Amino acid sequence: MSSILALDQGTTGSTALVIHQDGTVLGRGYREISQHFPEPGWVEHDAEELVVSTVGAAREAIESSGEQPVAIGITNQRETVVLWERDTLRPVHRAVVWQDRRTSARCQVLREQGREDWIRERTGLLLDPYFSATKLEWLLRDDRIRKRAIAGELQAGTVDSWIVARLTGGRHVTDHTNASRTMLYSLDRKAWDQDLCALFGVPMELLPEITPSSGVIGECAREHFGAPLPIAGIAGDQQAALFGQGCMIPGTAKNTYGTGAFLLVHAGASRPKPGAGLLTTIACGPRGEPQFALEGSVFIAGAAIQWLRDGLGLLESAVESEALACSVPDTGGVSFVPAFVGLGSPHWEANARGTITGLTRGSTRAHLVRAALEAMAFGTHELLTAMIAGPGLRVPALRVDGGASTNDWLMQFQADILGMPVERPAMVETTGLGAALLAGMASGVWSSPDSLLEALVCDRFEPSLEEAGRERLLAGWARAVRTTLSWARETEL
Numbered sequence: 001m002s003s004i005l006a007l008d009q010g011t012t013g014s015t016a017l018v019i020h021q022d023g024t025v026l027g028r029g030y031r032e033i034s035q036h037f038p039e040p041g042w043v044e045h046d047a048e049e050l051v052v053s054t055v056g057a058a059r060e061a062i063e064s065s066g067e068q069p070v071a072i073g074i075t076n077q078r079e080t081v082v083l084w085e086r087d088t089l090r091p092v093h094r095a096v097v098w099q100d101r102r103t104s105a106r107c108q109v110l111r112e113q114g115r116e117d118w119i120r121e122r123t124g125l126l127l128d129p130y131f132s133a134t135k136l137e138w139l140l141r142d143d144r145i146r147k148r149a150i151a152g153e154l155q156a157g158t159v160d161s162w163i164v165a166r167l168t169g170g171r172h173v174t175d176h177t178n179a180s181r182t183m184l185y186s187l188d189r190k191a192w193d194q195d196l197c198a199l200f201g202v203p204m205e206l207l208p209e210i211t212p213s214s215g216v217i218g219e220c221a222r223e224h225f226g227a228p229l230p231i232a233g234i235a236g237d238q239q240a241a242l243f244g245q246g247c248m249i250p251g252t253a254k255n256t257y258g259t260g261a262f263l264l265v266h267a268g269a270s271r272p273k274p275g276a277g278l279l280t281t282i283a284c285g286p287r288g289e290p291q292f293a294l295e296g297s298v299f300i301a302g303a304a305i306q307w308l309r310d311g312l313g314l315l316e317s318a319v320e321s322e323a324l325a326c327s328v329p330d331t332g333g334v335s336f337v338p339a340f341v342g343l344g345s346p347h348w349e350a351n352a353r354g355t356i357t358g359l360t361r362g363s364t365r366a367h368l369v370r371a372a373l374e375a376m377a378f379g380t381h382e383l384l385t386a387m388i389a390g391p392g393l394r395v396p397a398l399r400v401d402g403g404a405s406t407n408d409w410l411m412q413f414q415a416d417i418l419g420m421p422v423e424r425p426a427m428v429e430t431t432g433l434g435a436a437l438l439a440g441m442a443s444g445v446w447s448s449p450d451s452l453l454e455a456l457v458c459d460r461f462e463p464s465l466e467e468a469g470r471e472r473l474l475a476g477w478a479r480a481v482r483t484t485l486s487w488a489r490e491t492e493l
Contacts, residue, residue, distance in 0.1 A: 002445045005062065005069035005229065006432035007054055009076045009159050010237065011097065011259045012306075014053035017432040018065035021445055023452050025427070027065025029057035036094060041101035041341065047082045047091035050159060051166045055224055062225060072167075072220055073233035073439030075240035075431050076159040078181045081135040083145075083156045089165055092145060092154060096135040099259075099299065099341045103134035104350040115199070122196060124180070124187045124271075124280030126348050130297070132158060133183035137200040149206050158182065160234050161208045164218060167231065171218035174208040176290040177239035180282035185210075187271060187280060190290055213239075214288025214438040233438030235284060237431045238262040242293065243284045244434030245399045245425070246453045253387075253395045255380050256431065257404035260344070261301035263383040265393055267292040272393075275386045277346025286449060288438050294393070296345030296383030300354075302404050304338035304372040314365040322407045325370040333358040335480035336371035343484065346386045352488040357480050376404060377414040378477040384418060397421040399458075401430040408461075416465035417473065425458040 003026055008015040012035070018027035031053035036044040062069065079098035084091045096102075107127050110116065116127040125131055136156055140146045148154050155165065158178045164171055179185040179192070184202060186193040190210075197204050211217045213235045220229045235243065238256060242264045245254040250268040255261060266283055269291050274280050283293035302318070309315040315324075337343075339352040356368070380398075388395055397420060404410055405428050415422040427433060437453075440446045 004436040006436040016057040016061035019436040027061040029060030043097040043099040044094040071232040071443035073435030075435035078236040082162040103129040131183040167220040168218040175213040175234040177236040232442035240434035241431040244430035254399040257402035261298040298379035300338040331371040332367040355484040415461040422461040
């Protein structure tokens with residue numbers, strides 16, 4: 001039998017899947033990772049833990065599958081930056097996570113200098129702490145570290161680069177999908193941009209080689225999984241999910257409900273012009289080649305449910321949220337905008353914070369939980385509306401994946417709010433599936449995406465809410481967002 005080991009290193013944990021040639025998951029492993037919050041708005045990961053958890057999850061998946069995979073596909077949390085020593089492969093600092101806001105002030109300075117439009121034209125991205133460039137600039141602020149970087153003693157990269165370096169003993173690569181999220185990559189030239197690197201003070205020698213998303217880029221050492229295995233596919237988690245959902249032609253769209261919610265619409269081989277607050281990014285074409293997509297991000301989605309569980313103790317488990325949402329007819333007037341680390345697309349307000357409005361003495365935990373779930377659907381509606389209004393892409397249905405997509409109530413509410421069908425594959429781990437598919441095409445397991453994807457089945461949720469009811473709910477959400485933005489933008493007296 002032929003199978004692929006898919007490594008999915010995410011924000012809250014590392015998952016590994018052994019996926020058979022017919023799409024069956026033969027083995028699965030998972031390791032949770034720690035979150036570090038050294039200061040308000042700062043988010044870090046132990047870079048060593050990212051590797052240890054990934055290897056541990058992979059060994060568990062291989063053992064439970066009962067067979068040795070023929071290749072590895074890697075997908076990862078994007079924008080998170082690791083800086084390490086070239087010779088020892090030891091990290092110099094904790095990984096600075098995509099959610100981190102420590103460089104908000106730096107982004108504001110660049111904005112005041114009139115740099116935002118120039119950066120957006122080159123990168124397709126907005127000037128925001130979310131992306132990697134200002135994080136890497138911050139890591140290099142120490143003169144001693146900067147001198148070591150200039151001397152060639154250090155290497156840097158997103159999490160895919162870090163995992164590959166450790167698995168291969170030093171190979172320093174990334175793919176186009178991850179590179180396009182750094183704010184150091186030229187969308188038009190599909191290469192590192194010297195002017196951007198100069199702006200952020202990043203020596204180009206510090207950056208990895210950019211390779212195709214599908215293709216053998218190195219060999220994982222025998223010591224990790226019992227046999228040397230080719231690493232044959234790499235993609236950032238959202239682009240991997242887009243590929244795993246079969247979204248490879250213009251107008252096909254997917255939304256991943258994870259820690260955040262990430263909506264991508266494939267735009268084809270020509271660079272599209274995005275609407276206000278939206279991003280242009282690299283996505284994979286049918287052969288894994290770099291093409292384009294529009295993207296919008298809700299920074300906090302499933303993490304809001306985690307907060308209700310771990311921070312407030314309102315839930316014993318995330319699964320309980322569905323039953324609680326069903327136990328009340330509505331939110332009782334409560335709106336929850338979970339902007340714990342700022343608002344993403346289409347608002348891009350780094351100073352926003354979580355806001356709950358409409359509380360009364362009659363408000364219960366069920367109302368708050370339902371409001372948190374509704375927020376995921378409302379945020380997705382904002383993104384998709386902005387996307388299709390710009391370049392005129394027609395989106396016939398929204399494909400969904402990620403942990404919260406298993407919630408039937410939420411998926412029906414999403415269809416109602418969008419006014420379009422929502423399609424959920426039977427296998428919701430499409431991020432790992434996309435990484436496996438990219439690696440499997442390069443290693444001969446699949447001849448094309450269709451040879452696997454055509455066999456997969458999905459559930460379909462049809463919209464059932466009347467237009468008047470939908471507009472009323474959307475108006476309530478818009479009011480809550482305005483309240484959040486007003487708090488964020490109020491100047492001190």
